[in-house]
Amino acid sequence: MALTQAAERAALNKIIDYLNEDPEKNIDTIMTLVNKFVPEYVLPSQRRAFDTAIRERNNWYRLMMRIFDLNPEVRTKLLKTLIVDCSVLAWPQQERMREKHQCNIPYAILLDPTSACNLRCTGCWAAEYGHALNLSFEDIDSIICQGKELGCHIYIYTGGEPLVRKDDLIRLCEKHQDCAFLCFTNATLIDEAFCQEMIRVGNFVPAISAEGDEGTTDSRRGKGTYAKIERAMNLLRENGLPFGISCCWTRENADAVATEANMDWMIEKGALFCWYFHYMPVGASSPASLMPTPEQRERMYHFVRDMRSKKELFTMDFQNDGEFVGGCIAGGRRYLHINAAGDVEPCVFIHYSNVNIHDVTLLEALKSPLFMKYYENQPFNDNHLRPCPMLENPYELGRLVAESGAHGTDLVEPETPEDLRRKTVAGAAAWAPVAEKIWNDENDPMYTKRLEGMQQGMADTDLEKFERLGHFGDCQNEK
Ligand code: SF4
Incomplete structure (x- = not known):
């Protein structure tokens, strides 16, 4: 770390210590201090959002205060890691690397430590694939070391059930204290001993899958699973540990999971965030019939934005929130995915690749x-x-797969892009007019920003790339 960066890190960590001393009192002066030490070009929209939250004492302010209710040791470490190492210092490094290498450099890397899972959920690929594939401790460590060189300090575990490998995951947290680790998990392996390990390392955050009530959960995941999930949430809350919820929404559960009562349940349980994922019909036996209807997706669009304006929960809807990040973030633009076999895929839902991390x-x-x-x-x-x-x-x-010569990497049910397209084409056609209607709605709070053009959610290097390539991505193509 360069001396100036070390000094910047020390100064920012001091600001967090100051905030931690008395959050309610010191929060009013915090942005003045941040603006003094952090150059204007670093994360400007996020800083504006913080500023507004503090001034207006809105739901985001209440969320901040919930964070300050966490275990003091964990929250201090996590805030320093997430804000300083993973964002304020990491972003300029990522931008430098994008400029230098003229390719995408990720903000976060998703990886599957294992294909193994302790549950046998209906319809889940891990249930069929078994315990055959693992990224070793050394594989993951090497990915993190290489990622940090490029400025990437956020690592997100998917699977399989990552906590089948919990000892290795804790060792990685210990070794890379300047990184934050998020883990999509069924939560059934979270116990008191693991909570104590989370407190010790301070940089591990579970995102617990919760997609319905007790009846729905147990019928899909096995009897007693819902009770285990609730027990894990209670343990995390009692220990003052941060966690969130991840929810895959389908045509069948969309109306049940997108309710204010469900949001209130998550807050009551202690969750700090809820991330919704639109069902993707990826894999030969994943049916198109589970894809949400355009009406459900439109409702979800309004529901999530409404909740985001009033609940003390960080809610995101990955398929409808593209405008905040300039569209698709895959292919390393903001993230990539490495499966348990080591295949480096553009996205957790795109099972095609040219390369394996064991070879490159x-x-x-x-x-x-x-x-x-x-x-x-x-x-x-x-x-x-x-x-x-x-x-x-x-x-x-x-087209991308054909032009690049990539091969299928699906671990269970490889399918050609053409077979996959046959499942998505009707839904895409049905969604297009609804998406256009929402996008061009003059009453939508985002309308003015949309008029400003493609800048919204783009990094400086995105804009420089457009200029160099002479076009705004592929959006001039016929849709
Ligand atoms: S390819 Fe891009 S837009 Fe599609 S699911 Fe992945 S990140 Fe989202």
Whole structure:
């Protein structure tokens, strides 16, 4: 770390210590201190949002105060890691690397430590795949070391059930204290001993899958699972530990999970965030019939934005929130995915690749043909409610895969992009007019920003890339 960066880190950590001393009293002066030490170009929109929350004492302010109710040791470590190491210091480094290497550099890396899972949920690939594949401790450690060189300090575990490997995951937290680790988990392996380990390392945050009530959960995941999930949430809350909820919404559960009562239940349980994921019909036996209808998706769009304006919970809806990040974030633009076999995929839902992390460096993977196709063609649509080359622009994925010569990497049910397209094309056509209606709605709070054009959610290096390539991604193509 350069001396100036070390000094910046020390100064920012001091600001967090000051805030921690008496959050309610000191929070009013915090942004003045941040503005003094952090250059204006670093995360300007996030800083504006913090400033507004503090001034207006709104739901985001209440969320901040909930964070200050966490175990003091954990919250101090986590705030320093997340704000200082993972964002304020990491972002300029990522931008420098994007500029230098002329390819995408991720903000976060998703990886599957294992294909193993302790549950046997209906319809889940891990249930069929078994315990055959693992990224070793050394594999994951090497990915993190390489990622940090590029400025990436956020690592997100998917699976399989990552906590099957909880000892290794804690060792990685211990070794990389300047990184934050998020883990999508069924929560059934969280016990008191693991909570104590989380307190000790201070940089591990579970995102617990919760997609329905006791009856729905137990019928899909096995009897007693819902009770175990609730027990894990209670343990985390009692220990003052941070956690969130992840929820895959489908045509069947969309109306049940998108309710204010469900949000209140999450807050009461102690969750700090809720991330909604639109069901993707990926894998030969995943039916298109579970895809939410356009009406459900429109309702979800309004529901999440409404909740975000009033609940003390950080709610995101990955398929409808593309405008905050400039559209598709895959292919390393903000994230990538490495499966348990080591295949480096553009996205957790895109099971095609040219490279395996056992054969190439992370940087070589980011420069591999399919990743460069993403780099050259993002965004895939100028309406960020239609961001995906697979879901809403179904002809794009086949083209990217064909032009790059990528192969299928699905661990259980490989399918061709054409077979996948056959499942998404009707839904994409049905969603397009609804997406256009919402996008062009003059009463939508985001309307003015949308008029400003493609800048919204873009990094400086995105804009420089557009200028260099002479086009705004692939959004001029016929949709
Ligand atoms: S490929 Fe599709 S699902 Fe993946 S990040 Fe891009 S838009 Fe989202």
